[in-house]
Amino acid sequence: MAIENLKNCDMRTLARIISAVENDEPSAQTILENLQPDLLIPVIGITGPPGAGKSTLINALTSSILSKEKELIKGRGIGILAIDPSSPFTYGALLGDRLRMSSHFNHQKVFIRSLATRGSLGGLSAKTIEITDLMRSAGFDFIFIETVGIGQSEVEIASLADITVLVLVPESGDEVQTMKAGVMETADVFVVNKSDRTGADTMVQSIHSAALISGKEKPEVVLTVAGTGKGVDKLLNILLAKANAIDHKKKADLLLEKALQIIRQWMLSDEDILHLRAQLNNSNGNMNIYRIASDFIRSIRKN
Ligand SMILES: Nc1nc2c(ncn2[C@@H]2O[C@H](COP(=O)(O)OP(=O)(O)OP(=O)(O)O)[C@@H](O)[C@H]2O)c(=O)[nH]1
Numbered sequence: 001m002a003i004e005n006l007k008n009c010d011m012r013t014l015a016r017i018i019s020a021v022e023n024d025e026p027s028a029q030t031i032l033e034n035l036q037p038d039l040l041i042p043v044i045g046i047t048g049p050p051g052a053g054k055s056t057l058i059n060a061l062t063s064s065i066l067s068k069e070k071e072l073i074k075g076r077g078i079g080i081l082a083i084d085p086s087s088p089f090t091y092g093a094l095l096g097d098r099l100r101m102s103s104h105f106n107h108q109k110v111f112i113r114s115l116a117t118r119g120s121l122g123g124l125s126a127k128t129i130e131i132t133d134l135m136r137s138a139g140f141d142f143i144f145i146e147t148v149g150i151g152q153s154e155v156e157i158a159s160l161a162d163i164t165v166l167v168l169v170p171e172s173g174d175e176v177q178t179m180k181a182g183v184m185e186t187a188d189v190f191v192v193n194k195s196d197r198t199g200a201d202t203m204v205q206s207i208h209s210a211a212l213i214s215g216k217e218k219p220e221v222v223l224t225v226a227g228t229g230k231g232v233d234k235l236l237n238i239l240l241a242k243a244n245a246i247d248h249k250k251k252a253d254l255l256l257e258k259a260l261q262i263i264r265q266w267m268l269s270d271e272d273i274l275h276l277r278a279q280l281n282n283s284n285g286n287m288n289i290y291r292i293a294s295d296f297i298r299s300i301r302k303n
């Protein structure tokens with residue numbers, strides 16, 4: 001399939017191309033090198049602790065967008081990339097996500113893809129960057145990326161997403177207390193979901209206090225009940241406003257980080273990294289890490 005047709009191909013073909021890249025099929029390199037990602041499509045990262053309601057919220061946002069379909073959908077519609085937490089229950093989580101998002105699973109303007117974190121030795125799923133760029137090239141109007149976690153993953157998602165939404169719940173007090181300044185910085189919008197439960201207002205105050213400490217001016221905080229859709233239109237309006245004001249020049253700073261991740265990934269296989277780890281583990285405490293590093297570089301150059 002010619003890559004210039006990526007925008008117009010049907011969803012099934014798109015799914016096949018994504019699989020080819022995800023599985024490192026021989027065509028993957030050519031596909032990637034011919035991509036033309038549209039940087040104007042807003043990529044919205046939805047992140048937060050397990051069970052905070054991220055999938056339910058994406059489902060509700062999708063409903064909200066589709067209710068204004070004439071106004072908001074000009075192209076392929078909504079692309080959703082759910083990155084599963086790395087746990088032995090990945091397959092279950094994947095099915096669970098599909099069930100939770102099921103009201104849109106068959107909608108022709110909604111494309112949902114789950115990406116397992118398998119094979120990834122830390123960080124986002126190995127292929128997250130590539131699949132996001134593929135989706136950016138496929139003519140969607142909106143792209144949502146769901147990642148679980150609080151801490152490092154927000155920082156990583158921020159290098160990928162144009163807008164980062166951190167979903168918390170009334171009980172997330174501890175998470176906010178220990179939230180690092182970097183996380184406060186990277187979140188563009190804070191959502192207190194499950195605001196039908198007690199403690200939501202206290203949670204909003206905690207977010208404001210944490211923001212004050214980290215020097216962030218007036219964070220945007222929205223209360224939602226994702227299951228019923230309460231607050232979701234308000235959240236969508238904030239996202240639309242932010243999408244119109246994306247500063248693509250600022251993003252250029254993150255390109256180096258992105259390029260380094262791609263280079264690292266293309267140069268080092270998971271086996272290489274496991275081999276390195278084994279060498280470090282086998283060294284009985286009297287290792288010389290510099291020698292191990294230079295031996296390692298020599299060995300991958302040979303391959
Ligand atoms: N009471 C209440 N329950 C909610 C709300 N939003 C989601 N839930 C429920 O919370 C549970 C977890 O929701 P998910 O959307 O799967 O949460 P998630 O953050 O995607 O979870 P993981 O992907 O597993 O990290 C489900 O049982 C939802 O029905 C809400 O606003 N209020």
Ligand SMILES: [Mg+2]
Binds near residue numbers: 056
């Ligand atoms: Mg989920």
